[in-house]
Amino acid sequence: MTAPFERTASPRTDGPRPAARTVLISGAGVAGPALAHRLARHGLRPTVVEIAPALRPGGQAVDFRGGTQLRVLRQMGIFDELHRVRTGGSPMTFVDADGRELLYLPAEFVGGDIEVLRGDLSRILYEASLEAGAEYVFGDSLTSLTETTTGVDVTFRQAPPRTFDLVIGADGLHSNVRRLAFGPDADHVTHLGHYAATWSLPRHSGLDLDLRPGAGSVGHNTPGRLASVAADHTDPARARAFLVFASPELAYDRHDPEAHKRLLRRAFAGLPWKVDRLLDSLDTADDLYFDSISRADAPAWSAGRIALLGDAACGATIGGMGTGTAVLGAYVLAGELSRSPGDHRTAFTRYESLLRGYAQDRQKGGDRTGRFLAPSSKLGLHLRNTLLGKPRILSWMLKAAKDATALALPDYPDRPVNSPSKQAH
Template structure:
């Protein structure tokens, strides 16, 4: 019953869900707009027993440990380069930190035996029928599926088609974020980790590549009300970033100069998604599409957990999507929202609105007791859901 499942999105949640659905005997198809797996991106992390348990049940934990970066310590400096605050690798990197492209590749390889992958295409129309969903694709193809899952991120196309316009579900949190690559020799002497510089409402950092010393990466956050721009216009994005950081000292002019020549750029509003119900009929959302935050919301770990639970509930309900979708959301909503709430604070932490706020951040986090308390809180929040056991093949996963 309801074995033929379309998943939109081949980043993290989509391949993880495809793997578990395949293990449970479903037939998943994953469609991805990009022509191939997306490369690049910053490191992502897992923290706490819940994240690590799901990765272990997937058989990925040993491989991820071999791929881990070792974490990314960060040193906050003033305009002269003097160190004001040093945060350990665990603060941003959790128990395991890996490059996003490594995780995406591993999930793809792990799920490929169980799923059909279609790259370079996307969903353009959804029409629920008596027995399934008729799906139209940008390529002109029309196919019928029993269920459709939106695993396509904060700007989910499936959510827009099945639930309504993005502005009904995605809220701007007052900041924008950007990342771009640059030559490693642009900022010599970086060493391990990254160096960051905060002024009121603005933060910029640069870090050496974890593998290639000839490469580095810049990361920037700035406060702003909602801006009008084309999401697919990188030249406009570069101009907005350059305008936001004009006149700053430290290494900022050098980083902005590298931005002008950068072949790749990520730029987006820092936002969060809040969807009243994660399913509509035969369509369901998973990961950031349902309950995401741009940065700082433990979205990668939550996506892995959500994929495990959604697939398991569909298997336990023998494909009864109404029962499965309800149980899936009931198990995870409070957990996902608690993790997501960290995204509300991340930009304010990196780029406080005032000089006093910057000084207070530096002073508090310089105290080991306060810092260790924050680390313990992150591990506790990420481990507040009980993972059920689900039958897979001849046995059960879990316990």
Template sequence: MGLKGKKVLISGASIAGPALAYWLGRHGFEVTVVELAPSLREGGQAVDFRGDTHLTVLERMGVLDDLRRLRTGGSPMVFVDEQGKTGLRLPADFAGGDIEVLRGDLARVLYEHSLPYADYVFGDSISELRQDADGVHVRFRSGGARTFDLVIGADGLHSNVRRLAFGPEEQYVSHLGYYAATWSLPNYPGLGFGEGSVGVNVPGRYASVGTDNRNPETARAFCVFAADRLTYDRHDQEQQKAIIAEAFAGVGWDVPRLLATLNDADELYFDSISRADVPNWSNGRVALVGDAACGATIGGMGTGTGIVAAYVLAGELAAADGDHATAFARYEHVLREYAQGCQKGGDRTGKFLAPGKLGIRIRNWMLSRPRILNWMLEEGKKATSLDLPDYRLPRPAQPSKSVPLLTASQL
């Protein structure tokens, strides 16, 4: 069918969405990205890239140097007990990989690089999908309607596209027994141990705080706690703050001061630690990428996997000359085993950060041994290794003109 005039709608403007928009645009597709949030999401925890595969894709995108300038410098981790006594210290590369950046910084860089190749629509979302031989007929929450050749869900673990085109979330997302939260707070005297983060462990709970090397006036709290599946409104932050406060009531060290800052937090991330397993990443003209297809909330190297998946999906669509059936099958063949291997790390995140009493002692003892720690770091790099295809780009690195942004009303 050829690529010219091939219209693709991407749902989600966080990480995988803008990365995919960039590559599809470079290959000649006409791309629209729709995002529920009114603007790019700021803040968030640090995310990392590790190994040659991640770095190669970032370099081919032309963003590697930008991210190196924005890198946090890594986040050493210190684990203490309720009296502040250190039980374990981990080096920056344990959590930070080869490059660590704040999630908000990464999202902005990817958005800016993709902007000349895609139209972005903020403050809207897909409300209905209907496929036929002519394409995917999409209705938006704002009331607009358009037809696209393909629709890609890059909208995370709780994917709206997956729900509409594949079925209810409960069929694909498994709760792993823990919840996580993070929010920003002002730095204060005596906070933490300087660079990196310091956190307290009690059985089944972990609460930490870390400073931003590039902005010493700001700190970030991060909490994990064990719990069965909770019922709450994902859009009600006050309810979520109450859940966090109850989960950490009575914990010592600096936790009362951290909880006191929660009331004034204007941006809070709170979610279950979960895993997405979708048997087939495509359904007709609709496909999933990143966490929507094979994600883990924390620890599953989802950011790096999403970047790689966007590169492969766009490349296979171009290689198949827009034949989505062939391209989607090839995309999944190349990526599934790799993504699932990376995803396994997320199954262990909650147990690592917030284990039981015996688990705390075993973790601290094992990772205090340099040989064991170095082995784990090497295994982490091996997990991100992929024989990466090299897709030919038909377009110059810079378009001849910029593309105007659409508003929700123009959909």
């Protein structure tokens, strides 16, 4: 059955203006709805296509930090709502096999200035973009892109073909748009030596841990392995497991959760602490996320009428501050398109020039994530726990992380629009 498009009326302005350009965005995670919101507020007509049947709820916590990111959230009009649903931070405690504390990292180290669940952020951006006039289609994906002198002809797995002025890939590390327009993952994605997994489980699973919301995660390391668990911020009866392990690149089906479970059981078999109970909960897990910790690098972020945004352009699986970078990228890309009506090449060039260096610096955090969470040796574990246990070093790292997010950006004022009325078809 063909997935229906959910439509809203296009934004209106007083007086005549040229026909708004149409922009297809692949991906309704964070970058896609953020871009859709900004494009619609600038008078363009965005359509977002998402392979999942609906927005993905819950998920890991993500954060924003530093004045630049907070200013953009305020200019987008979503800061107050994000502040309302903030998690309060997620401290991390590392323990030995008997549960004795080895290292405690406070919430501000892990969660930045404001931390929210990824699902809450996605929902807020989605609702704001709908209100601005964006169009969404769920349960579908792109199958081909053919650029012409006047637009991009697009075919879909479900919906009939359409033509758009521009196409943006905001569909993550394993971007479908990047694959179709720039080449396969093998040309752009680098494995960084670790894999990560997360899933939900009943809070009372014989874990005997403090899993109250706000208590943060509790984890145990052996060389090259981390097993941790935390309260689920969305459901007091649930908890979330988070596992990381070191490994060369593995061959497996990315879309087969049973294969992922087998890999996790093999990697963590026989480890002490609560690991066996976490592995037992995999039997009933229906929301398992499993992926390599990898980095994506596109040599160019655009080609003709097609461009990349967020992790599709320059991303890391976890730890690279990718969420804040993606929202800044959406703000800049939409702003540059609004400043260069009819000249997407200039807009794409300015967008990449402003953001590439910043994104690559943030991306370096992802390069270090696996080694930080799951050091490969007993000495590495000891050094991490000892150094980060010193308040002066921790304070210096907090300040450096915040300072690194500063970026001078142009102002991109919205076009004056009336609130459109929502129309579903």
